[in-house]
Amino acid sequence: MSGQLERCEREWHELEGEFQELQETHRIYKQKLEELAALQTLCSSSISKQKKHLKDLKLTLQRCKRHTSQEEAELVQQMAANIKERQDVFFDMEAYLPKKNGVTDEVFNFLLVWYYCTLTIRESILISNGSRIKGWWVSHHYVSTFLSGVMLTWPNGPIYQKFRNQFLAFSIFQKGFQSWMWRGLTFLLPFLFCGHFWQLYNAVTLFELSSHEECREWQVFVLALTFLILFLGNFLTTLKVVHAKLQKNRGKTKQP
Structure with a gap:
């Protein structure tokens, strides 16, 4: 019986060590998960803010386009193309962010x-x-x-x-x-x-x-x-x- 008890004690100490490692791993996992959630929220908020400002800027450019010279019209067109390119980048970014629950x-x-x-x-x-x-x-x-x-x-x-x-x-x-x-x-x-x-x-x-x-x-x-x-x-x-x-x-x- 003493031999079996010693074997059980050794297994318990091994399990205890693995359990301590598991707790530490889980603590790191929770920390990283919270950091990830914070980054996701920050990215989503920043993208929404950027998209809103770009939309307002696009409307302003459309109004300015009616009263611009040839040189200014080319600048407006270039800025509009940059806005379109930025919107494509946002679409790619949002593909890696969690979607709203549907x-x-x-x-x-x-x-x-x-x-x-x-x-x-x-x-x-x-x-x-x-x-x-x-x-x-x-x-x-x-x-x-x-x-x-x-x-x-x-x-x-x-x-x-x-x-x-x-x-x-x-x-x-x-x-x-x-x-x-x-x-x-x-x-x-x-x-x-x-x-x-x-x-x-x-x-x-x-x-x-x-x-x-x-x-x-x-x-x-x-x-x-x-x-x-x-x-x-x-x-x-x-x-x-x-x-x-x-x-x-x-x-x-x-x-x-």
Whole structure:
């Protein structure tokens, strides 16, 4: 028993030494982490301050440009180019800084991906069982799934925030309208066209944002193109369906 006790005592002293080293390592880690957090806060604050001053300076230069000589105009143009270059540097700096918490938007976009995936799976099952679902309405859900996936990968930033509220409002309108349509309220055709033109509005907004000087994300142009495809497909297909129903109704009225 004494030999086992001595071995346990030695192991305890070894563990005690390792524990002391662990405590010291953890103390240094906490210190470095606090220093890192302080540096991150300082960098974010300094970048925001610089961006605000540069924005004010840019507006001042735009006003001065109207009343300058040729030589002064070249100076204004050079300063504007320097401001643009500085904004690119800020974008690279911010890539290494922690972003604001957007977990809510990510969950929402993930749910949209899940929703459209389940629709495509359900339609595939219906088609395999003999359903006559075909044409654009099948492709529509694949395109919408792709769009939701791109939205999910779009990082939070100034361009995203410019489009965020418009997209959320559109999504709420679309889901609400689809739930009404499933209840058989087919007289809501004007709201259906409203949703189609809202897709066109989203496309136009995103095309404009893609040419914004602060835009660096590839998702903006891709989403603009996808919304345009959705608008064209939905609008033209709906017109075709409405025209076919009108022709059918006219044929019934002509019958004796």
